[in-house]
Amino acid sequence: DAGVIQSPRHEVTEMGQEVTLRCKPISGHNSLFWYRQTMMRGLELLIYFNNNVPIDDSGMPEDRFSAKMPNASFSTLKIQPSEPRDSAVYFCASRLTVISGELFFGEGSRLTVL
Amino acid sequence: DQQVKQNSPSLSVQEGRISILNCDYTNSMFDYFLWYKKYPAEGPTFLISISSIKDKNEDGRFTVFLNKSAKHLSLHIVPSQPGDSAVYFCAASPLLAGNNRKLIWGLGTSLAVNP
Numbered sequence: 001d002a003g004v005i006q007s008p009r010h011e012v013t014e015m016g017q018e019v020t021l022r023c024k025p026i027s028g029h030n031s032l033f034w035y036r037q038t039m040m041r042g043l044e045l046l047i048y049f050n051n052n053v054p055i056d057d058s059g060m061p062e063d064r065f066s067a068k069m070p071n072a073s074f075s076t077l078k079i080q081p082s083e084p085r086d087s088a089v090y091f092c093a094s095r096l097t098v099i100s101g102e103l104f105f106g107e108g109s110r111l112t113v114l
Numbered sequence: 115d116q117q118v119k120q121n122s123p124s125l126s127v128q129e130g131r132i133s134i135l136n137c138d139y140t141n142s143m144f145d146y147f148l149w150y151k152k153y154p155a156e157g158p159t160f161l162i163s164i165s166s167i168k169d170k171n172e173d174g175r176f177t178v179f180l181n182k183s184a185k186h187l188s189l190h191i192v193p194s195q196p197g198d199s200a201v202y203f204c205a206a207s208p209l210l211a212g213n214n215r216k217l218i219w220g221l222g223t224s225l226a227v228n229p
Contacts, residue, residue: 004157033216042221043158043203056216091157102148103217105157 004106006092012112018080021109024073025094033103034067034077035091043091049075082113117141118206120220127227133191135223137204140185144206148217149178149189152201161202162189194227201225 005024013019025032033048047057049069057067064083069075079086089110093103119138127133137147145166150158164171164178164187171178177190191198204220 043219045216048216093157102160102163103158105159107155107157 004092004094004104006090006106006109008109009107010110010112012114013082014114015083016081017113018078019082019086019111019113021077021090021092021111023075023077023092023106025075025092026096026104027073029094029096029104030072031095031097032069032075033093033095034075035093035105037089037091037108046077046090079111082111084113087111087113115140116221117144118204118218118220120202120204120223122223123221124224124226127194127225129196129227129229130193133189133194133198133225133227135189135191135202135204135225137187137189137220138185139187139206139218141206141208141218142185143208144218146207147178147180147187148205148207149176150203150205151198152203152222158203191225194225196227196229199225199227 004026007022031050034046036044036046044059046059047067048055052069065079067077089108091105091108093105095101095103117140148163149161151161152158162173162176162178164180169180175191180187201222201224203222205217207217
């Protein structure tokens with residue numbers, strides 16, 4: 001299996017622009033997670049889906065952030081408009097079951113907002 | 115407020131010696147704990163886990179110890195190897211309503227194993 005695939009690996013954009021990060025979870029996995037990593041706050045859970053349904057989006061910083069999972073093999077995290085404080089590494093992870101088990105992470109998308 | 119704390123941001127150990135990484139938590143509802151390892155420019159990878167019904171779990175060179183009364187767990191790596199140099203994250207999971215689980219993460223400890 002190819003693992004969790006994220007794109008783009010690196011994104012540099014200007015403040016105010018829309019950013020879309022993409023994730024393909026491991027085939028057959030039923031849960032998908034979006035995390036943000038910064039030096040100050042570590043790994044923060046933004047949102048997670050069970051069976052394509054958003055379960056907990058309490059970690060989404062504000063209305064500028066949105067996430068979708070239209071099917072079991074694809075999810076997007078969108079930031080509109082982007083701000084410099086959104087600069088971070090965004091990780092997508094998937095898990096086989098909705099109840100428990102280890103998370104499998106993608107390699108991350110490094111976002112820089114100028 | 116950090117519910118999972120890794121108080122040592124970094125640790126340096128000589129090859130062949132033991133590495134001990136520590137983690138403290140505050141929420142007594144946590145009942146499942148995991149350690150992840152992260153290399154630069156890669157995502158975290160699962161290393162080892164422990165359920166609150168146990169106080170020790172071992173997998174090769176890696177052993178995790180759980181002290182529930184102290185709300186403390188530690189990861190022991192014996193013997194340490196240069197390839198173990200990475201950032202280690204402690205994560206804890208409460209059993210939530212509806213059997214949903216999410217992980218609460220520490221900030222990580224950067225381990226350097228010197229040849």
